[in-house]
Amino acid sequence: MATILIIDDEKEMRELLRLYLEPEGFTCIEADDGEAGLAEFGRRHIDLILLDIMMPKLDGYRFCMHVRERSQVPIIFLTARSDEWDRVYGLKIGADDYIVKPFSPNEVVARVHAVLRRTKGTDATSQYEAGSIVVDEKARKVTVNGKPVVLTLKEFELLVLFLKHRGQVFTREQLLDRVWGIHYVGSTRTVDTHIKTLRIKLGEAGQLIQTVWGVGYKFDETI
Amino acid sequence: MATILIIDDEKEMRELLRLYLEPEGFTCIEADDGEAGLAEFGRRHIDLILLDIMMPKLDGYRFCMHVRERSQVPIIFLTARSDEWDRVYGLKIGADDYIVKPFSPNEVVARVHAVLRRTKGTDATSQYEAGSIVVDEKARKVTVNGKPVVLTLKEFELLVLFLKHRGQVFTREQLLDRVWGIHYVGSTRTVDTHIKTLRIKLGEAGQLIQTVWGVGYKFDETI
DNA sequence: CAATAATTTCACAAAGTTATCACAATGATT
DNA sequence: AATCATTGTGATAACTTTGTGAAATTATTG
Known part of the structure; x- marks a missing residue:
């Protein structure tokens, strides 16, 4: 807080x-x-x-x-x-x-x-890059290899969170807390669905969102 | 002199x-x-x-x-x-x-x-252009494809704000803060109505005001 | 003070997003 | 190899957000 x-x-x-x-x-x-x-x-x-x-x-x-x-x-x-x-x-x-x-x-x-x-989110630059992915937080625009990709709210916020904390593993609960908000109630499997759609929309670059078996997900440019 | x-x-x-x-x-x-x-x-x-x-x-x-x-x-x-x-x-x-x-x-x-x-020459005309839209802030005049368009106060100020910050997404609350003033009380849906009328008045060019689902609106010439 | 214009609110329709489920696929463990 | 736990995926129902026309309210102008 x-x-x-x-x-x-x-x-x-x-x-x-x-x-x-x-x-x-x-x-x-x-x-x-x-x-x-x-x-x-x-x-x-x-x-x-x-x-x-x-x-x-x-x-x-x-x-x-x-x-x-x-x-x-x-x-x-x-x-x-x-x-x-x-x-x-x-x-x-x-x-x-x-x-x-x-x-x-x-x-x-x-x-x-x-x-x-x-x-909230008024200051600083809002551009993030990782591999072929470029995210402009203010404009809420994402491109992969220069081609625009249209993301939904949750997909976008997941991606931004990942890009802000590259390499860090998040459990599903942590992702729910930080993207959905602490008052979210419901299945943690919801995260999986959004990860899925996000990966599909990012194409090749979707592989950068890695599954950490038994824990959760992370965004990592290295293997 | x-x-x-x-x-x-x-x-x-x-x-x-x-x-x-x-x-x-x-x-x-x-x-x-x-x-x-x-x-x-x-x-x-x-x-x-x-x-x-x-x-x-x-x-x-x-x-x-x-x-x-x-x-x-x-x-x-x-x-x-x-x-x-x-x-x-x-x-x-x-x-x-x-x-x-x-x-x-x-x-x-x-x-x-x-x-x-x-x-010298700083006094500049306060003219903004985007696609077929030309806005003269000082004269409070707007034309689309050279044809004059008559906007109300709120419509005009929304448009100017958008043009001054192209590409940036504004939430309804941010728009209310900056156009209506920070002490505005009332429904955020009011913004929607003004966006609607503004889009209609701008005709084709109204599409440049894009809805960002779950967030708000932005003015963007690109897709 | 009436007339006019602008703004706000409301209700419903339309559009888009999200959550959930069931089952398939995969990885870990024995 | 068999079993169990976890993750991936497609379909869809439920939900949220946005668009819109009309009415109500407020502000402005003559």
Whole structure:
């Protein structure tokens, strides 16, 4: 689940947010000003930042600007007044949303979910290659030897997962978790069917998806 | 020759700049704060702005942000300390250069020439083409095979977004975020209806808006 | 304030995808 | 070689998503 960095100089505010978010399964990390926040941000992987504007030392604007020099991590501003947002927005420092204090638990949780959902897969290059297979994740296009191949949703996501973790063996359960989602219920044999169709559609290159007997499947360019 | 708007609260500074620039053939207009500057900017055609950061009423940051809402006119900031520039640059408010006070006549003239040279023709027409579709964003006009097509607001903005990111797949939520705004509440199926009408209005070319089953839509000239 | 246009919602039809099953084929074990 | 477990495969029913026309709602314009 996602890790959220909460930056606010008020301890009560940080704890309130943590109280809302942790039951949802988010991991929360706190920092009491911009400098501490930057330190935490450098130290570990952060999926989203909740950021107060008014803070000692390094304020929210400047913090955001520093972070934006090296990352497109989603940032939600916490503002006391909505016209503070005008400034954030007008300055185009790349904030993703804002929440005006005081806020309700639902609002915070909803905004966090919404921002994570819409920023998912927005950054970085999205092109993967393996042998004759070329996958463009953003465009959701696949070619084999330059010829386009049309994949269904599940086939595509399986292939992307394999390409992102070449050589790693996945059990059927792991594939179901990561492509279908953790709430999937049903037969693990479903995976087999999708592997089958994927192999057929990839043609020759389909052999790169290898069966690991008694375990699961892996994508491997070597034998 | 070019017209330059000088905005600074110190009369001596404005006159100094004018003294440097007029011999070079530039026409200079003065304003003593951001508000007066905006008024001048609205009143006549300006080719470049020399802008002090520290000013009463409307400071340089805010002035710049206002101007950028409606114009890409080149702006050169005048700063007393170089770390003020860090802020301007980091905030990405679209400044073109900066000059640290005190400055030499040569420096000012050289920077102004350089910026004008560099930005010349940048104002470009905002024209996009794809197949038989031609979109003029500024004029908000669309033609297909040379024939004008009348689009509604949402249809137009969808089309422009698609053209700006050809090939990229957008989920319905992403489209709602970027065309309707991040705080839109309502059915995601609304998107479908607008896609439908847009496709119909574009005729043959409507096929370029492709459905990506289980994900969303993309604009793609290839298959 | 009426008229018009634009947008959203809804319900149903159409299209496409996915899950499951049964049986065949294959690999491992004795 | 025989047995058992696992994997491959084709068919199809169940399900999800998308397209579409019409109605309801909202916004804009004269």
